[in-house]
Amino acid sequence: MIRLDSISKQNGHQILFIEASAALFKGEKVGLVGPNGAGKSTLFRMIAGEDVPDEGQVSTDRGITIGYFDQNVGEMAGRSAVAEVMDGAGPVSEVAAELAELEGALADPDRADEMEALIERFGEVQGRFEELGGYALEGRAREVLSGLSFSPAMMDGDVGALSGGWKMRVALARILLMRPDVMLLDEPSNHLDLESLIWLEDFLKGYDGALMMTSHDREFMNRIVTKIVEIDAGTLTTYGGDYGFYEDQRALAEKQMQAQYERQQAMLAKEIKFIERFKARASHASQVQSRVKKLEKIERVEPPRRRQTIEFDFPPAPRSGDEVVTLRSVAKAYGDRVIYDGLDLRIARRERWCVMGVNGAGKSTLLRLVTGSAAPDSGKVTLGGSVKLGYFAQHAMELLDAELSVFETLDNTFPQAGQGSLRALAGAFGFSGDDVEKPVRVLSGGEKARLVMALMLYDPPNFLVLDEPTNHLDMATKQMLIRALASYEGTMLFVSHDRHFLAALSNRVLELTPEGVRHYGGGYTEYVASTGQEAPGLRS
Structure with a gap:
C-alpha cells in the first residue's frame, strides 16, 4: 500500500534518512521505533503527504485514504465534541452541521414567520442525512468517544472548554471514526487513562486497515503490532514480530556483530604483528607482501552502534518510621x-x-x-x-x-x-x-x-x-x-x-x-x- 524507496532527508545540519527503504502492506500493524529526534514524526509527515524526501520516493496505492494523528491538534472551539469527531467523516459532517442549525432555527420564536420554509428545508436535509448514514455515524461517534472515557455531557459540550489532553482524545476519535485504509498514529497512548488505553487496544486489534504507530507504552505496543520498523542512524530496518521480539533480535544482532568485530580485530592484530616482525627479513619478503595485500582487501567490520543510555546510581533514601x-x-x-x-x-x-x-x-x-x-x-x-x-x-x-x-x-x-x-x-x-x-x-x-x-x-x-x-x-x-x-x-x-x-x-x-x-x-x-x-x- 505504501512504499518508501531509497529516501533521504535532512533537517538543517541533521541527517534523518540516507537511502532508507521500507514498506507498509494491507492489514499490517507496524510499530515505528527509534530514539528521540531520529525522524519518526518526519516519516509520518512524508507518508501523509505533509512533507517530501530530499531524494527517493514515497509512493501510495491509488485511491487509499490515510488518517494521521499527531500531537498538534490545533484549535478546537465552537461546536460539540461529537460534531468535531463527525467532521472528519466527510460530506455527512456538513449536512449534520446544517441539520443542527435548522433545529436551532425551528426552536427560535423570532423566526416563526419562516417556519414553513424551515420545516421544508429541515425535511430535505434530514433525508440527506439519513441517506448518508448520519444517524448511524453519530451513534458510532458517541461509541468511540465513550470508549475514550467521555461522559455524555462532555460529548455534547463545547469542545473549546476541554483541556489539551481531552482535545487530543477528540482528534484521535476523528481518525478512529474515519476508519481510513491506513492509520498513522503518533503516540496515541499519551493522555489516556488505563480504561481508555485498553479500549483503544481492542479497537486497533479489530481494525482491518494498515496501521503504523509510535508509542512509549511497551505493553500497548506489544499487544497490537506484528512488525517493527526501526529508525537508526538514517536507516530503516524491519523486524517481524512485536516489540519484545524486536528487542531480543536487536540484542542478538548486536552480540553477533560485536563477536564478528572482535574476531576480525584479533585476526588483524595477528597479521599486523607478523608483518611488523618479519618486514625487515628478505627471507620472508613474499609472505609479508602477501599479507599486506590481504589486509588491504579486507572489508572492515564496524562495531555495533550502541544507543547511548546513561545509568545513574541514585543514593539511598533515609529511613522513615514504620x-x-x-x-x-x-x-x-x-x-x-x-x-x-x-x-x-x-x-x-x-x-x-x-x-x-x-x-x-x-x-x-x-x-x-x-x-x-x-x-x-x-x-x-x-x-x-x-x-x-x-x-x-x-x-x-x-x-x-x-x-x-x-x-x-x-x-x-x-x-x-x-x-x-x-x-x-x-x-x-x-x-x-x-x-x-x-x-x-x-x-x-x-x-x-x-x-x-x-x-x-x-x-x-x-x-x-x-x-x-x-x-x-x-x-x-x-x-x-x-x-x-x-x-x-x-x-x-x-x-x-x-x-x-x-x-x-x-x-x-x-x-x-x-x-x-x-x-x-x-x-x-x-x-x-x-x-x-x-x-x-x-x-x-
Whole structure:
C-alpha cells in the first residue's frame, strides 16, 4: 500500500534518512521505533503527504485514504465534541452541521414567520442525512468517544472548554471514526487513562486497515503490532514480530556483530604483528607482501552502534518510621460531588501502593490529600515520624524557573554536587550533550517532566508520591526509572496508566470504586489475576 524507496532527508545540519527503504502492506500493524529526534514524526509527515524526501520516493496505492494523528491538534472551539469527531467523516459532517442549525432555527420564536420554509428545508436535509448514514455515524461517534472515557455531557459540550489532553482524545476519535485504509498514529497512548488505553487496544486489534504507530507504552505496543520498523542512524530496518521480539533480535544482532568485530580485530592484530616482525627479513619478503595485500582487501567490520543510555546510581533514601501516613475518617467533596466519605488508610514503610480507579474516582485527590496539597473537609491525614516527602505532579513543571538552563536548574538545587555527577543525572533523564544548556522556557512538557523527576530523585525522599510519572517518558528513560525505583527502599504511593510500570513496582493495590475503597495484598499482577480485569472500569 505504501512504499518508501531509497529516501533521504535532512533537517538543517541533521541527517534523518540516507537511502532508507521500507514498506507498509494491507492489514499490517507496524510499530515505528527509534530514539528521540531520529525522524519518526518526519516519516509520518512524508507518508501523509505533509512533507517530501530530499531524494527517493514515497509512493501510495491509488485511491487509499490515510488518517494521521499527531500531537498538534490545533484549535478546537465552537461546536460539540461529537460534531468535531463527525467532521472528519466527510460530506455527512456538513449536512449534520446544517441539520443542527435548522433545529436551532425551528426552536427560535423570532423566526416563526419562516417556519414553513424551515420545516421544508429541515425535511430535505434530514433525508440527506439519513441517506448518508448520519444517524448511524453519530451513534458510532458517541461509541468511540465513550470508549475514550467521555461522559455524555462532555460529548455534547463545547469542545473549546476541554483541556489539551481531552482535545487530543477528540482528534484521535476523528481518525478512529474515519476508519481510513491506513492509520498513522503518533503516540496515541499519551493522555489516556488505563480504561481508555485498553479500549483503544481492542479497537486497533479489530481494525482491518494498515496501521503504523509510535508509542512509549511497551505493553500497548506489544499487544497490537506484528512488525517493527526501526529508525537508526538514517536507516530503516524491519523486524517481524512485536516489540519484545524486536528487542531480543536487536540484542542478538548486536552480540553477533560485536563477536564478528572482535574476531576480525584479533585476526588483524595477528597479521599486523607478523608483518611488523618479519618486514625487515628478505627471507620472508613474499609472505609479508602477501599479507599486506590481504589486509588491504579486507572489508572492515564496524562495531555495533550502541544507543547511548546513561545509568545513574541514585543514593539511598533515609529511613522513615514504620508508619508513613495514616488517613482517618477522611471526607472530601467538590460541591455536590462526594469523593470520599469516611476514608481510612494506613501506609507502612516500604509498601508500594498503586491507586486504581476510573476517571473522577478521586485518584489525584487522594495524592493531594496525602501530600497536604489539599485539605480534607473532615477527618485527619497524619504523616509518620522522619518522613521526607517527594511529590511528582504535572503542576510541578510550572514551578521551574523558565530563564534557567537545565544544568543551571540542577546546579542551583544541588550546589555541593560535582559537575560530572549532575551531567550524569541529566543524561540519565535524556539531557545529553548540548541539551543541558537548553533554557527551561523552550523545553517540551515531557522534557520538563523529566527535569522535575531528576530533581526529586537526586536526593531521594523516603516517601514518593507520584501522579502519572511516566507521561511523556520514552521507553529507555522509563526503563531506567523502573530499575532505579525497583531498588528504592522507601515507600511509594502512585497513579499510573502504564501496565509495565504498575506490574514492576507495586506490592499493594488501592481500588477506588463507587461502592467504596478496596484493598488488595500483592501488586498489580496479583490484582489482575484476582479480578480478571486490567482496570476497574472494565469489570462487568
